[in-house]
Amino acid sequence: MSWKLVIGGVGGQGVISAGIVLAEAAVIHEGRYAVQSQSYGAEMRGGLSRTDVTISNSEVIYPKVDQAHVLVCLHRKALNAYTGVIRPGGLLITDSDEAPIRGRVDSRQFAIPFAATAREVSGSERNANICMLGALVAITRVVSREALTAALLDRFGTRDAVTAALDAGFRLGNEHAAAVAVRADAHEAGRHATSARM
Amino acid sequence: MSASGSTATGPRTVFVQGNEACAEAALYAGLSFFAGYPITPSSEIAEHLSRELPARGGRFIQMEDEISSMAAIIGASLTGSKVMTATSGPGFSLMQEALGFAIMAEIPCVVVDVMRGGPSTGLPTQGSQGDINQVRWGTHGDHSIIAITASTHQHLFEATVRGFNLAETYRTPVVVLFDEMLGHMRERLVIPEPGELPTVDRLRTSVPEGVDYHPYLTREDGRLPMSDFGGVHRYNVTGLYHDMWGFPSTDPAIVDDLAHHLHDKLELRADELASVRTYGMEDAEVVLVSYGSPARSARQVVHEARLNGQPLGLLELETLWPFPAGVVRRACRSVRAVIVVEMNMGQMLRHVKAAVDAPERVFLSNRVDGRFITPRDIRRVLRIVEGQGE
Amino acid sequence: MKSIDSYLRTRFMPHIWCPGCGHGTVLNGLIRSVDAVGLNKNELVMVSGIGCSARIAGYLDFHTLHTLHGRALAFATGVKMSRPDLTILVPMGDGDALAIGGNHFIHAARRNIDITVIVLNNRIYGMTGGQFSPTSGCGIQATTAPYSSIDQPFDAVQLASAAGATFVARTTTYHVNELEQLLTRAIRHHGFSVVEVLSQCPTHFGRRNGHQETVEMLRHFKEGTAKVGSRQLAEQVDLIPRGVFVDEERPEYCDQYAEVIQRAQAARAGGAGGEEPQ
Incomplete structure (x- = not known):
């Protein structure tokens, strides 16, 4: 089982560190495999920020994300720039205020007010990335809630604001996920079908 | 971290x-x-x-x-x-x-x-x-x-x-x-734990103080024991051609010996220094030769081809220089085609061609636009080589 | 003192320098100063670059490292950082120190790393056949300045001082006692020390610039220079000042790095006085 995720936003939203924490949760706290990369240079014009994460139970061979199972966008610029990476039927998670979805995207969609929630529960929008991670994990189970919590504690230490943002994220994610259960196995099976046609 | x-x-x-x-x-x-x-x-x-x-x-x-x-x-x-x-x-x-x-x-x-x-x-x-x-x-x-x-x-x-x-x-x-x-x-x-991987320490001379030490006199096993600056042996180090004490020399015999020594000490050990990894090579009919990060894309292609029953293999080079020509020649001896996968204009391609018995069957899958080479890029070349068009 | 020979690799004598060259005088003064400081040969590392001056290293029975044109101070920095207990001497020519090696020269001075530099300034590239150097100055005949040079010269003393060297001095090959005394002070100085020695190249500088005899060049050193602080210098401003220009205490680089090691290890041990960097 292999998950390919892209998280996008603009500089200062903590997109890169969110990707690292997510991957660390898998590698350090679940003993699984992950690759995290980020784009530098020309792709980053206009203050865009993007991280690619692959999480798997076996070694990740090809390190890039071409067709993402999950795209997370914390800013409308990222939504405009990255919707192409999502595979048909993939999952699109956005900040409902910062990155409202306009037009058609072939994906299952979750619009959640991460920044507003983070501000409300932790006093700062800077924790929107943590709130997002909580929701992402609640929706996808890409890593366990325990692993994510442990990875966050490693990085940020025990802080009330972090815990509050994370808990709010879990809660929001669970509410949205109640409707749709997402399983990566189906995507994986689809991937092999694609390669078989080579 | x-x-x-x-x-x-x-x-x-x-x-x-x-x-x-x-x-x-x-x-x-x-x-x-x-x-x-x-x-x-x-x-x-x-x-x-x-x-x-x-x-x-x-x-x-x-x-x-x-x-x-x-x-x-x-x-x-x-x-x-x-x-x-x-x-x-x-x-x-x-x-x-x-x-x-x-x-x-x-x-x-x-x-x-x-x-x-x-x-x-x-x-x-x-x-x-x-x-x-x-x-x-x-x-x-x-x-x-x-x-x-x-x-x-x-x-x-x-x-x-x-x-x-x-x-x-x-x-x-x-x-x-x-x-x-x-x-x-x-x-x-x-x-790894300390000791799990071998580590080679500096080989220092056993020549005692007061006995003439030759920093550039090769031992029978080919090695040159060193003496640290600050130690008991004072010698000269120079970028000029030099004798066994490290002093400059233009004596043709000394120059010739050193030129050959610097070349031969590595080039004649190319097989010994060769380090490669192989994936699906045992019965491969087409071989990808790659090194560094593009070898991951190549390995992904091999992985998927093998799930599909295709006899594709990967020879991943970890020693680039001295070029492991012998290893490459032996690995590619009886295959239908070789595709070199690299992110340049074919810098290793020429050395692979020079090493194998049938250079006309060596092809290039490359990318030089700054983007990472994808499995799809490699499969496109593979299809052309296999005569299946783009 | 011990015999001069005990410091020399006598099997390489006679040396390669031309008759009348000033570099042998500098070698002599250097040996006398090393003897005066009382250093053990095993504690001495001489690092040199390329040029006539760099050949000093080959003649001395120290640990000797004959490197690349201009880069001696960079190699020397590696030796000193690894073994701060060793004494490092770096003879350099004017082209070696101030043209191709100018960047390394100012940065070594900036760090105040405990290395002693002797700039043997003969205002010409001798080994390559008499091209003008960054200290030739205007109006000099050289093989690459057949219509006379138009380049303004560097003043090695001012450059070293401005760059942060903590001991800076100048003398000439005529003033042999002063040479020995200044080199002795420079070696004893804890920090980056520079001694510029005006040296004569009769073969390539003198011959093309009106000095037919070596003695004339030495007379020019005698009469064209004056001690810092002397009345003579105050009265004749066109004389070249000799003596000590900078002699100050400032934290030495390897000493400071020893403190970095302490801070890093204290931080790692979780003890006081250290703070883990973010």
């Missing part, structure tokens, strides 16, 4: 950038001196070592440029330290003169080149494998050099440790080559 387990010894699982994996491997191998100059995409190596070296009693210095960085590690190596510098293309170009000095004076040292697009300033933040031939021929004059690479953090760790071992064993600079992709991406790395 986040890690599981908090003991200083014992294997540790970490989630790090390739640059950090390389730096950790250098420390594992016994690095005690690093000199460098900031350059993307290698700077994380210097940053990591500026923190870790002093904590272990080692020394880090940020020099005024790459020329002086290379020079400083040579000076430090002469005092008995295991040394390294790290850079990228433009800085590597500046290091060539001093790299030649280390070759001529036979100074153990490790040079890391985290490749980016070139020539010139090129693509500072994007990967490339454009320095492959520069590593071999960048410094002037006839010479030989060792260059190694890897495609995963775990293999990069092992390759870097091996690089230090080879530098000590053969008294030569060793270039550890990888690219921006591997340098910047993060993945799992298990740092």
